[in-house]
Amino acid sequence: MPTPSLAALPIRRLTLRDLTACADLSEDRGWPREEHKWGFLLTAGKGYGIDDPDGGLVAACVVTEYGSWERSDLGAIGMVLVAERHASQGVGRRLMRHVVSAMGTTPLTLHATPNGRPLYEELGFKVTGRAEMLTGHFTPGGPECGVTTRAATAEDLPSILRLDEEVFGADRTPLITRLPAFADQLRVAEDGGRIIGYTAAWPNMDTHVVGPLIARDTQTAQALITSLAAHTDRPLRTDIDVRHEELLAWAKARGLASVAFNAVMTYGITDLPGDWTRRFAPLTVAAG
Numbered sequence: 001m002p003t004p005s006l007a008a009l010p011i012r013r014l015t016l017r018d019l020t021a022c023a024d025l026s027e028d029r030g031w032p033r034e035e036h037k038w039g040f041l042l043t044a045g046k047g048y049g050i051d052d053p054d055g056g057l058v059a060a061c062v063v064t065e066y067g068s069w070e071r072s073d074l075g076a077i078g079m080v081l082v083a084e085r086h087a088s089q090g091v092g093r094r095l096m097r098h099v100v101s102a103m104g105t106t107p108l109t110l111h112a113t114p115n116g117r118p119l120y121e122e123l124g125f126k127v128t129g130r131a132e133m134l135t136g137h138f139t140p141g142g143p144e145c146g147v148t149t150r151a152a153t154a155e156d157l158p159s160i161l162r163l164d165e166e167v168f169g170a171d172r173t174p175l176i177t178r179l180p181a182f183a184d185q186l187r188v189a190e191d192g193g194r195i196i197g198y199t200a201a202w203p204n205m206d207t208h209v210v211g212p213l214i215a216r217d218t219q220t221a222q223a224l225i226t227s228l229a230a231h232t233d234r235p236l237r238t239d240i241d242v243r244h245e246e247l248l249a250w251a252k253a254r255g256l257a258s259v260a261f262n263a264v265m266t267y268g269i270t271d272l273p274g275d276w277t278r279r280f281a282p283l284t285v286a287a288g
Helices: 016-028 035-044 091-102 117-122 154-168 218-229 245-253
Strands: 011-014 046-051 057-067 072-082 108-112 126-136 148-151 185-191 194-204 207-215 236-241 257-267 279-281
Touching (some): 016 046, 016 057, 035 057, 035 194, 072 091, 117 126, 117 257, 126 245, 148 218, 185 218, 194 218, 218 236, 218 245, 236 257
Parallel strands (some): 072 108
Antiparallel strands (some): 108 257, 148 185, 185 194, 194 207, 207 279, 236 279
C-alpha cells in the first residue's frame, strides 16, 4: 500500500501509553529522552501527536492549561518536536495550527528556541520576554541572607497554592499538587510563620532542575536555591527571567553558567498575567 502523505496523517491525543514514543522522538532530535518530564506533562496536560505509519511519532507537543474547571485562563505549549526524517515539511506548522485552533480563545504562551521562533511568529505569537538557561554545580558562599527555609510539608500546600496563583496569575492546582511526587525536593521560605516563597528541584537526566521558583524578593530566591543545592550532589539547571539581573549575576558567581536564551512568547495577550517581580523561574519551560 502506498504511504499516506504527511498532510493526510491524523493528529490525535497522546496518553501515557505514548511515553516511550515521545522519549524516542526527543532522542531522534538530539534532546535527552526525559521520560520523567514527559510522564509529568502527559499526565498534567494534553499531548498531541501524529503517528508515523512506519512506527513511532512524526511529531508531538504538549499543552498545559491553567484556570478554573469551567474556563482555561492560559495555555502553555511545550515539547514541540518533529522527527528528523520529517523536518522542514510543514509538519510542525500543521500541528501548531491544530493546537492553536483547539485552544480557541484561550491565551497561549511558550518558550521558543531561536530555531523555533520564526514558525511561532508566523502563527501570530509575539515575543514578550526572555529567559536565560543556567546550569552547573552550585558553590555556596557569600554572606548569609537571613531568610528561613525548610522542607515543605503537606500542611503547606494550601498556602503554596494561594501564593502560586497570586504570582503566576492563574490557578495551577493540577500541576502544583503533583510536585511532591514529581520533585525530589519541595522547599518553602518563611517570614513570621508566613510562606513568602517556594521552589522545587526535580530530576532531569543527570541534573536537578530548579523550578518553579517563586519568591518575595531576590534574597528569598537566593535562599531557596541555596537550600536546594545543599541537599543534592547533582548540577543544577534553571531558566531565569532575564529581568532578574541580580539573581542571574549571583547564580553565575556561584558556578552556574549560561547555556542558552529562549524567547518567551504569547498569543492572544500582550503579556503574561501575574507578578513577574516574584516569578523567577518556571516549573519547566514546557509548562510555564
